[in-house]
Amino acid sequence: MGSINQRNGKLVADFRYMNQRCREQTQLNDTSVNRKRLMRLLKTIEAEILLGNFQYAKYFPNSNKVQKFEELNQRKQTASHHFSSADSPTVKEFSEIWFREKAIEWRKSHKQSIEGILDSHILPAFGKMKISAIKKQDILTFRAALAKVQTRTKKTLSASRINHIMTPLRMLLNEAADRYEFTTPWKNIKALKVPRTEVNPFSLDEVERLIKTAPEGFKPYYIVRFFTGLRTGEIDGLHWDKVDLDKKQIYIDQSLVKGEMTDAKTDGSNRVIKLTDRVVSALKVQMQVTKSKSEFVFCKADGKQFNYQTISRVIWEPMLQRLNLKYRNPYQTRHTFATLLLAAGESPEWIAQQMGHSTTTMLFRVYSRYVPNLTRQDGSAFDRYIETQGEENA
Structure with a gap:
C-alpha cells in the first residue's frame, strides 16, 4: 500500500x-x-x-x-x-555465450579444464535442455551419476573431482538465472565433503634410496624436488635466470601448467627459496647438462620442457617399484620436505615462507601429526625446558 x-x-x-x-x-x-x-x-x-x-x-x-x-x-x-518460446536457449547455446564472456578472465590451462568439463560431462547430460528447465532433482541425479564414473585406473571419481565438475554447472545456472530472471535450481546444494589432504611423506631413508635408484640424469631433479619442496609446475617450469648459485637461492614467480608458462599459483607462491649445499651441488651438475641448450633447468634431451605425466609414468613409478615402495604421487616430495624441516626443528614461519604459504595455519593443520615433538601431549618437552632454564639460572 x-x-x-x-x-x-x-x-x-x-x-x-x-x-x-x-x-x-x-x-x-x-x-x-x-x-x-x-x-x-x-x-x-x-x-x-x-x-x-x-x-x-x-x-x-x-x-x-x-x-x-x-x-x-x-x-x-x-x-x-x-x-x-520455442527458441528458448539450451544449455549448450548459453554455455557458448558464457564461455566466451568468461574466457578473458581465465588462464589458458583453466579454459582448457572448463572446456573439457563442458564437453565431457555437462553438455552430454544437459546440452539439449532449456537452461530454465533444469530442476534441482536433475542436478542431484547428475551428481549421483558422476559418483559412479570410473577413471582409466578403474577408480571412481573423488569428491574433489566431482565438486570440480559441478562448479561450471553451478556458475552457468546462476548466471542464466540472474540474466534471464528465473529462479536458479541451485538451492541448498552443498559441495561434497572432501577428505583431509592426503599426506604420506617419505622417511629420510626412503628419500635417499629413491635418489640413489633414480636414473643418472634425474638424480639432480629429485634432489631438488625433495629438498626444496617445489610444486611439480614450479620445478618443471624453473628457468636458469631464476637460479642464483652464488647466493644459494632460487626465485619462484612462475609455473609450467599443461605446457604453458603461467604466473605462480598465488601471490604467496612468489618467494625466494634458500638452498642447501646439496641442492647447490645438484644444480651445478645440472648446469653442465642443460644450461647451454635450454632456458629450463630440467628439460628433455632436445631442450623442450618436461611433460609431468610422462615423467611420472616413465621415471617416478618405476623408481617406487624397484624399491618395493607403495605408490605415492610425486607431490609427496613437497610434503616430505615440509615434514623433514619440521622434524629438524626449523622455524614454522620460515618453513611456511619456503613452502609459499602465507601463514603457518596450513603447515600445522596438514603436517603436524607427522612430527612427534609437535604432537606430544605428555608435557615432557616443557619439563625439559624448565629443567634447562633452572640449570642456566643456578
Missing part, C-alpha cells in the same frame, strides 16, 4: 514498483484536498502495477527512474521471450 509524505511543504508519493521503493515529489501543496487527490492517484498506480500495465513515464515523465525501469522491463520481456 502506497503512502503520502511531505518534503518542503510539497507532497511526496511513496510506493513500491518492481520490488523497489519509489518516492516521487509532486508540486502539490500539503493540503487535505491534495492528499485525497494524490491518494486516488496512488490507488490507480497500484492497480495498474497489479495488472501489469503500469508505465512509469506516464505519471512521472521527468523522474530519473524512468530509464531504469524501462531497461528492467525490456530485460524482463527479453527473458520472458527466451524462456516461454
Whole structure:
C-alpha cells in the first residue's frame, strides 16, 4: 500500500514498483484536498502495477527512474521471450555465450579444464535442455551419476573431482538465472565433503634410496624436488635466470601448467627459496647438462620442457617399484620436505615462507601429526625446558 509524505511543504508519493521503493515529489501543496487527490492517484498506480500495465513515464515523465525501469522491463520481456518460446536457449547455446564472456578472465590451462568439463560431462547430460528447465532433482541425479564414473585406473571419481565438475554447472545456472530472471535450481546444494589432504611423506631413508635408484640424469631433479619442496609446475617450469648459485637461492614467480608458462599459483607462491649445499651441488651438475641448450633447468634431451605425466609414468613409478615402495604421487616430495624441516626443528614461519604459504595455519593443520615433538601431549618437552632454564639460572 502506497503512502503520502511531505518534503518542503510539497507532497511526496511513496510506493513500491518492481520490488523497489519509489518516492516521487509532486508540486502539490500539503493540503487535505491534495492528499485525497494524490491518494486516488496512488490507488490507480497500484492497480495498474497489479495488472501489469503500469508505465512509469506516464505519471512521472521527468523522474530519473524512468530509464531504469524501462531497461528492467525490456530485460524482463527479453527473458520472458527466451524462456516461454520455442527458441528458448539450451544449455549448450548459453554455455557458448558464457564461455566466451568468461574466457578473458581465465588462464589458458583453466579454459582448457572448463572446456573439457563442458564437453565431457555437462553438455552430454544437459546440452539439449532449456537452461530454465533444469530442476534441482536433475542436478542431484547428475551428481549421483558422476559418483559412479570410473577413471582409466578403474577408480571412481573423488569428491574433489566431482565438486570440480559441478562448479561450471553451478556458475552457468546462476548466471542464466540472474540474466534471464528465473529462479536458479541451485538451492541448498552443498559441495561434497572432501577428505583431509592426503599426506604420506617419505622417511629420510626412503628419500635417499629413491635418489640413489633414480636414473643418472634425474638424480639432480629429485634432489631438488625433495629438498626444496617445489610444486611439480614450479620445478618443471624453473628457468636458469631464476637460479642464483652464488647466493644459494632460487626465485619462484612462475609455473609450467599443461605446457604453458603461467604466473605462480598465488601471490604467496612468489618467494625466494634458500638452498642447501646439496641442492647447490645438484644444480651445478645440472648446469653442465642443460644450461647451454635450454632456458629450463630440467628439460628433455632436445631442450623442450618436461611433460609431468610422462615423467611420472616413465621415471617416478618405476623408481617406487624397484624399491618395493607403495605408490605415492610425486607431490609427496613437497610434503616430505615440509615434514623433514619440521622434524629438524626449523622455524614454522620460515618453513611456511619456503613452502609459499602465507601463514603457518596450513603447515600445522596438514603436517603436524607427522612430527612427534609437535604432537606430544605428555608435557615432557616443557619439563625439559624448565629443567634447562633452572640449570642456566643456578
